[in-house]
Amino acid sequence: MALRRHGLEHRAFLYSGVENFLSTTVPFLIKGLEADDAVVAVVRRPNLDALRDVLGSDGDVGFYDSAEFYDHPVRTLKRYLELVDSMRPRRVVALAEPVWHWTDQRQTLEWARYESLINEVFADSGARALCPYDRNGLSSAVLDFARHTHPVLFDGRIDHENDRYMDPQVFGAGCDVGRRFEVRPDTAEYMAFHDEDLHPLRVFVGKHAEAHGLDRQQAQNLVTAANEVAANALQHGVPPMGVWVWRDGDELVCEVGDNGFWQPSPLIGFIPPESARERGFGLWTVRLLVDLMELRAGWDGTFVRLHVSR
C-alpha cells in the first residue's frame, strides 16, 4: 500500500459507538487471519466483549484487555516488541486501543508519546496496527494526539494520509517542552552527593522508600534508578549535585539535580535498546524501573524526577 511507511502500517481510526467500531475492526482482523498473520486485539471493554462475540474467543485471535496491557508506557512498548519478536517470521496484525482514563495529564502525555514511538520502534517490523479512538468518549486533546502520532487516518472506508502527523523526534521534543514541573515542597528532604561513591545516596533513597511503604521490589527499583541517574550526573553533570525525596499522596518522588544542562535526544531512553551495550540502555532501564521519569533542563540545572506509587 502506498501509505505504508518503512514497513509499518500504523493507522488511527476514530469511531462512534460499538457498531461503527466493529464494522472496521472485524474486517481488519479477519483479513489478518486470512493472510496467516499473527493477529492480536488489545481492546478496551466493552469493545473487547463485542469483538469476542463476533469472532469467538477460541479462534486464532489473541485477545487482551487494554486495561491490563496498557499499564506502563515503557513496559508496554517492551512487551509489544517481545510479542512481535516472538511471532517472527510471521507478520503481526494488531488492533491496539490504549486506555485514556488517566487523571494525571503527565500520564496522558506519556501514552501519547508511546503512540508516537510505535512509529520508530516498529518501523521495520512489517507489522500492521490499527488504533481505534473513541470519537465521543475521548477529549479533544487525546484525539489531537491521535492525529499527531498516526501517519495514516482511516475514516471507516478509506485511508487518508495525515498531514498533522509529527515525526517521533519532533513529537517527543514537544512532550518535553510542554512539561510542567510542580514546585518541590518545602518538606522535601535533601542530600548532596559529591563523589563517585553513591552508597550513602542508596541508603538515603532506600530508607525513604521503605518509610513510604513501597514494597521491597519497588524500593529496590527506585534505588537502582536513582543510583543510575546520580551516576549519570556525576559523569556528565556539573556540581553541586543532590537528591531530594518527598511524598505526594501515594507517590514517592525522588529528584536528582545538578547544575549542568543536559538535553538528550528526545528518543534516547525511550527506544528499547537491543543490548545493554547500547547507548541509552541506562536511561531506558530507569524508565522501566519507575512509574514515571521526567527530565527538565533549564537555566537552573538538570533535574530528573522519578515517581513511584505504593
Next chain:
Amino acid sequence: MRWASNSSRAAYSGRTRTHVDGHDMEPTWFDKRPVGEVRPGDHAWLAYGTPEERDRVIGAFVADALRTEEKVVYVTDAPPERLPGLTGPRTRLDLCTYTASGQLRVIPRSRACLDGGGRFDPQRMLETLNTEVERAFDEGFRAVRLTTDHSWLMREPGRPDLHRVLGCEHQVGDAVSPSTMAMAICQVDRRLCPPDQLAALRDTHEVLVEVNPEFDDGILRITRTFEPHGLRIEGELDAARHSVFAQQLSLVAHGRRRVHLDFSRLGFIDLGTLNLLAEHATGLDERDALVLDNLPPDVENVIEMVGWHRLPGLARGRSGAADGPFPGPEGVA
C-alpha cells in the same frame, strides 16, 4: 604446656570481622575467614579443590607469619623450598634463612606423626604440636602457625580409620581453640576425599579458611573462587568500583574459557555493571558464556526486567542465594 603468648604485642586484638553491609556477622557454627584474618585460637579447615587454591591460602598463611616474626610449624615431607605458594613471584622469601633461624620448622611426617611402622599416630601428632608450641613460646615468638596436609591419609592404602583422624582433630581443636598464641590450618585435597568423610572432617573445625579477597573496601568485596573458576562478588557493585571489578574480571578470565561470578551475596548491582558485563561477554560463544551464579532476587529482578537477551554472552548459572556466611559447598560435595 603453655598455649599463650608471652609477647606484649597484641597483634590480633580488635580484629573482629564485620560484614560488608556493616552488620556483625551472624554467629554460626562455622566462621569463614580469609587467611589473612586467621588468628590465635583458630583451628581452621581448608578443603582445596586445586593446587592454586592451596598455594594461595597456605602461601599467604606461611609468608604472613615469616614477615611478622611469628613461627611456622609445617608437618610435611616436602623440603622447605617446595612448600606451597612460597616459590612464585608473589613471595620472594629466602626460606633457608628462616629454617636456619628456627622461625620456619618443617618437620617430616616420620618425626611428627608416624609410629615405628610408618602408620599415622594421632597421639604423636598431638605431642609434636604441644612440643612445638611450647618451644615457640620459649623462643619468644608472639604466635605460632601450625599446618599440615592430611590428603596423604586419604590416599594411603592402609589408611587409618576415620575415627582416629577425627579424634586427633578434635584434640588439636581443643588445644588450639583456647590458645592466645597458636593457630592451625588443616588442609585436605577435597578431590581425594569422599563427601561424607570430608564433611565429618570439616565439622571438627570451627573456622573455614579461604583466600584473601582481591579487593575489599567495606562496600564491595571480590574473592577468587576455584571451583568453579571465577569470582565471588559481595556487597555493592557501582560506578565507583567498576574499574577494580573490570580489572579483576579480566585477570580471572585471562586464558580461561568459562568464568563464573558468584552473586549470592551481592546486595546491589548498578546498570553500569550490566553494561560492563555485556561488554566483557561480547564475542564469547555460548560455551564460554560468563555465568552468573546464585542471583539474589533483587539482582535477578533487574536482569529479568531488562531481559536476558539484552545481555548477550551472559548465562544464568545455578540458583540459590546465600544460605549462610559461606555460600557454596565447603568440604561437602
